Amino acid sequence: MTRPAARSSGMAGLLLALALFLAFGKLLLPEGLIRPPEWLVQPFADWINAAFYFLQNDLGLMALTRAFSDVVEWLLDVTANLLYGKSRWPDIGPIPWIVVAATAFMAGYALKGWRLAALSGGTFVWIALMGQWKWAMETLSVIVVAAPFSVFLGLVMGVLAWRSPRFERILNPILNIAQSLPHFAYMIPVVVFIGVGPKAGAIVTIIFSVPPMIRMTLLGLKRVPEEVIEAGKMAGSTRWQLLSRVRIPTARPEILIGVNQVIMQCLAMVVLASFIGMPGLGQKLLQLLQALKIGLSVEIGVTIVLLAVTLDRLSKAWALRLPEHDEPSARWLHRNRLLVIWLSLCIAGLVLAQFVPYLHEVERKQALSVAGPIDAAMDQVIRVIAPVTAWLRWFLITWVLIPMRDAYLWLPFTAVLALLAAVGWAIGGLRSALICLGYFGLIALSGWWDRAMITVYMVNISVLIAALIGLPLGIWAARNPPRAARILLICDTAQTFPSFIYLIPVIMLFGVNDVAVVAAVVVFAAVPIVRYTIEGLSNVPPELIEAAEMSGATRRQTLWHVRLPMALPTMLVGANQSVMFSLFMVIIAAFIGTQDLGQEMQRALSSTDVGKGLVLGFAVAVMGLMTDHLITRWSEDRKRALGF
Amino acid sequence: MGPNVTETVISCRSVSKIFGPDPVGHLARLKADPQTSSVGYVQAVRDVDLDIQRGEMLVVMGLSGSGKSTLVRCLSRLIEITGGSVTIEGQDIASLSETALIDLRRRKMGMVFQSFGLLPHRTVLDNVAFPLEMRGQDRSTRYARAREMLDLVGLKGREGYFPRELSGGQQQRVGIARSLAIEPDIWFLDEPFSALDPLIRREMQDEFLRLKGLLNKTIIFITHDFDEALRLADRIAIMKDGRIEQCDTPDQIVLHPATEYVAKFTAEIDRARVVRAGSLARPLAAVPEGDATAATLTIRDLARHLVADRRAVIPVADAEGKIIGGMDRQEALDVLLGDAK
Amino acid sequence: MKSARSMFASAAVLALLAPTAWAEDSTDPIIIPLHNWSSQIVMSHVVGDVLKSKGNAVEYVTTDSQAVYESVRLGDVSLELEVWEGAFGASFDAAVAKGGIHAAGAHNAVTREDWWYPMWTKEACPGLPDWKALNDCAALFATPETGEKGRFLGGPVDWLKHDAEKVDALGLNFAVVNAGSAAAIWAELGAAEKTKTPIVVFNWTPNFAEAVWPGEFVEFPKWEAGCNEDPAVGMFPDKTYDCGNPATGYLKIAAWDGMKDKWPAAYATISKVSLTNAQIAEMAKLVDIDGMEPEDAAKSWMDANPDVWNAWLN
Structure with a gap:
């Protein structure tokens, strides 16, 4: 696995020289080497549209997808009836909030104890008292249908991939692309094939949340200890028995982590899916933001975070819960005491709700609100820091962003390609160089070069600023564990908070311009950098640090010569994620106002142009895939060098 | 000692197992030219011939990587062999259909694993009942049988526990109970005690000997611990690099190692604990006066007696009391004091 | 809320007694799209409540305000109550050209x-x-x-x-x-x-x-036909777009072509819907300034303006 370092760096140098030559010789270059000439640009969008037209009309796939969506819709109607009383079969809902809250409380208690019970029960009490019950239930009614579908699909596909290595080889690149496609790119085909509304929201959520489930199922099945399988075989299991009673149950922890990821992905889609008709919190959030009601949107954001944290903790507790035995002498009542308590709570709740309407549904008029103080605080903050942000805006625009953006746009595309090939060669030799060339070559062929460069520029500057903030913060936080835990909690919250809410305050602070975009992106880009810096530094083996201290290293020397180099591979994973998050966020920041791929993607969504949307999506995806390839490659080399 | 009935249960003929991209082709090339380069291939088992008798306890021993675990998996067709044949009760197992193989395992085989191979999500009772469940036995029958097995291995009262709630020794008892649940004729044990602490290991070995005495089974037992092999075996097969270097009774291996490797292996062994009077007995022209010693006793067992008995040749008698020969006292003392050969 | 409900009930009774063809309306729900600005949401709820009072099943779905015309065209959504000339004229016209959607009425409002x-x-x-x-x-x-x-x-x-x-x-x-x-x-x-x-x-x-x-x-030079296309028209003889935007754009109601046959009575009602600038602004104000929920705002507006919506029923 070792590569001839000397030769590859020589080649990389050559490519770098070529890049510099192309850049500085721009004036001498023919037009065709500066921007992709017309004949080179391929009408990918038309091809995709033709393919979709064929699928939709000639193959009659539309009938199939609509039939599938009818099934989903029927299920959605059932949950919608139960949770918020939509007039559909079985026509018994809505379940009073107090019963749902009690159920959540008991689930938390059963899985982990009092603290989780308080969190999950408390979340639902908050939702009810804040008057968001109906919206939250609209959201949940979709998630409780979408998540099991995802889990089931993921399980089946994971098993298939495990059974057939060929299928896995086909599936892997598809999953890679799927996980780097911006969310909007998924939505356009869904609108075409499924239409709009809750079912479209559910289906886009399913599509979006299935990949991690497939991955975790596959991982789990591969991780089942050989001896357990042999034990199953020696017990005379048939293949099916082996799969259903040995492999899958033994892979339970990984599979449940997959379930957990499905749930988190579903929640991440709550706001975005409302663009194609998913009802509930996301839709309400967008309406409120549209009317500049920041306080109320923050309330909804808090609800989304609380729901995410609750569902995350509940599903993780379920995944990590180790089975425990009951005393054989225990009676039925004792063994099922939690079930009995839950049932009695439910009945009590139902009865109470009949007499006290407040416990059945909290009307908007009775709802509590903290929107007033939040708005006032926001107001105050903007007033106080306006001079600072005005200066920052001026400084960044004049001295950083505009020059940088102009430079990116000025570069001939051939110079960019040569530079990427040089980087690729330096990191991973010929193969990586070809991958870099291939990926960005595709962007050149797509005809979206200038816009892609703007996206690249915004991602680069955002990740850079995120690193400038995130690295010191991570290093500082890693110094003591309680502090690290607090910072990580803030990271989690910042990341779970619906991204749209950030857009409005950054506009209020910086106005509609690139500074606002970069500011919104940095919030997301900094999170993984901080997290992985903390994780990398905390996991440096203590003997190494002791050894350094015994050699008389100062704290600074230990940091620079021992801890950071050891933590580097982990930190690189953070950098990788940071780029991914930035790409997604830059696309969403089109709602602030950008001139990049995201803006075009937004237009493709509103004109339901599948081909254009997917081409733009792929352009973003290949940026992510290339970064992922390079960083993974580099970090693996580092790991090998460190002997991990 | 040794089995009284000599009916071959398992028979291996030039069994080979090669791991690599084209194992069958590689084996053919090796046959044609033994010097063929084996880069990219692992020859885990080479040309093994072995016959195991009914009721016999064969210990396969060797260092890690010597191919012993692979060999035992070839015997149960957990691994498909590359060349040669494995016959169980006259049936070539390579020719069995999947259903027939499953049936064979359900009726005749049990196996115990080094890291127990318990299903983490099932209770102890359900783990033991698992092979019966696979056979399609109804719930009450299989639970009854599983309880019986748990009693046998001394785990009564732990039926409802989950594997992770038990100690290593207890987990292995569950593994043993599970492997015995279907009353197998052939019992495979793959380093069953290696993952246990020395004290527990000793205890489990005693437990194993007790079970072995209760049940009359053909046993293939794998270990890398020579002491363990000597303690338990009827016969020992010593493996190195996929080959069986020697397969014989413990005292024969100690007294007459077939190869340098076996000799080195046995060099550190306290022979007195292995060598039995029977194996030192030579035919006698005339039976000396006085009491005979039992052939099954080890020289260590006889230490006191050897020192006290002044006869140059001590008669040795078999289980029925018939004199089978005489043991040279000097030779026996040499074994005892550790300076024989 | 109670009063509004009883009002619907009486309206429903009236509807049943009236000797018209609307008994033929399909029982499938009429799907009304909601967008992200409040006047449209409140108006949709007002019209939805009126239709419900006539016995129609009504459901709401949130959609993108540009993509909605494609959905109306396919019948996934039944109608659209605010088609702005300036903002959505192009999308609407494109969908009309593809077929399946048409203008069912217009508001008495200028945009x-x-x-x-x-x-x-x-x-x-x-x-x-x-x-x-x-x-x-x-x-x-x-x-x-x-x-x-x-x-x-x-x-x-x-x-x-x-x-x-x-x-x-x-x-x-x-x-x-x-x-x-x-x-x-x-x-x-x-x-x-x-x-x-x-x-x-x-x-x-x-x-x-x-x-x-x-x-x-801002008062730009007044718009006149052709000033955006013909350089000669408008303030400067050599420039296009040398004028403001038209100060009186239309605000139409769009419907799915199939609506007429599937829900004839409901279709008759929505083609009569017509609101003025002031009425639309009032709807928006109830939500954006008074902080009501759109559903409540719709009820409150209906309580305050019974004549307006009663006129749509006949």
């Missing part, structure tokens, strides 16, 4: 969309609303990214407002910056209000913003 400023801007630049004052005050509107020039915050590029052409035609010392969404414009306005910073943005009426931030449209 206008153009450059607009909040009142505090006028204090800093008293020459407004005359467009010539913009150049005199250009420095007031300058920002780092526009340099010397004034900054005009336009709507998203895909609204196709030709602001840049207008700047060129009228020789304005301005640079156009496009916001990515309407919300982005409101956020800037909200921020500008706190510091009373002068600002010119793209805005339209009827719109809740009028109630939140009083302001005026």
